[in-house]
Amino acid sequence: MKIIIEENKQQASKKIFQLFREEINSGSKVFGLATGSTPEDFYKLVTESDLDLTKSISINLDEYVGLKFSDPQSYHYFMKEHLFLKKPFAESYLPNGLSSNLENETKRYDKIITENPIDWQILGIGRNGHIGFNEPGSSFNSQTHIADLTESTIKANARFFKKESDVPKKAISMGIASIMKSKKIVLAAFGSEKADAVKKFIMGPITENVPASILQKHQDVTVVLDEQAAAALNEK
Numbered sequence: 001m002k003i004i005i006e007e008n009k010q011q012a013s014k015k016i017f018q019l020f021r022e023e024i025n026s027g028s029k030v031f032g033l034a035t036g037s038t039p040e041d042f043y044k045l046v047t048e049s050d051l052d053l054t055k056s057i058s059i060n061l062d063e064y065v066g067l068k069f070s071d072p073q074s075y076h077y078f079m080k081e082h083l084f085l086k087k088p089f090a091e092s093y094l095p096n097g098l099s100s101n102l103e104n105e106t107k108r109y110d111k112i113i114t115e116n117p118i119d120w121q122i123l124g125i126g127r128n129g130h131i132g133f134n135e136p137g138s139s140f141n142s143q144t145h146i147a148d149l150t151e152s153t154i155k156a157n158a159r160f161f162k163k164e165s166d167v168p169k170k171a172i173s174m175g176i177a178s179i180m181k182s183k184k185i186v187l188a189a190f191g192s193e194k195a196d197a198v199k200k201f202i203m204g205p206i207t208e209n210v211p212a213s214i215l216q217k218h219q220d221v222t223v224v225l226d227e228q229a230a231a232a233l234n235e236k
Contacts, residue, residue, distance in 0.1 A: 009190040013041035032121030047086035061132040063095040065170040095172035106144040121182035129210035133173035142175030184220045189229040199232035
């Protein structure tokens with residue numbers, strides 16, 4: 001695991017963009033994408049760049065269950081506004097949280113991942129150590145599934161909604177085993193509120209109580225932090 005610490009979120013996002021450009025230049029075609037505030041600056045740099053993504057494929061980590069694609073809080077809407085309208089991909093896949101058969105939708109999504117092995121996956125991390133919507137206690141063997149959001153995740157995401165009760169209680173998420181299939185993973189974390197989760201997943205035991213800790217076993221992980229998120233790490 002390689003750890004990169006930059007002064008602030010802006011500098012860290014520039015580093016992630018540099019890694020992304022290197023992947024494209026090396027021939028990588030399939031990119032796993034995330035949503036939320038963590039990758040926003042990175043996506044802005046992508047849209048302002050000269051990169052051509054029209055021959056690339058994107059596969060998103062997750063989507064809320066029950067939100068229309070036009071809902072400003074849906075991940076379909078987020079990705080369209082922050083990336084796809086300005087930098088379209090040849091194909092962009094997101095889970096369908098409106099499917100009438102969610103179990104079939106998880107199987108469909110696993111098939112997409114199998115048929116399009118992810119070269120480079122960007123991840124954020126939740127305050128409780130979740131990646132995607134794989135909450136504490138999620139099996140390391142999990143594939144795409146319907147996730148019940150924990151109270152802490154609902155509270156953390158409430159800032160994006162008018163009120164906490166509007167936050168969906170379920171999501172479709174790539175499983176941990178799905179994520180671990182990615183050839184390369186870049187995990188980004190910014191802000192002091194992520195410092196404890198960062199310390200636990202990098203330095204703590206590998207445990208399903210801290211889902212991101214499984215990344216210690218991945219063959220190619222780069223962690224990009226700002227100084228606040230790295231504050232709890234020691235010299236090791």
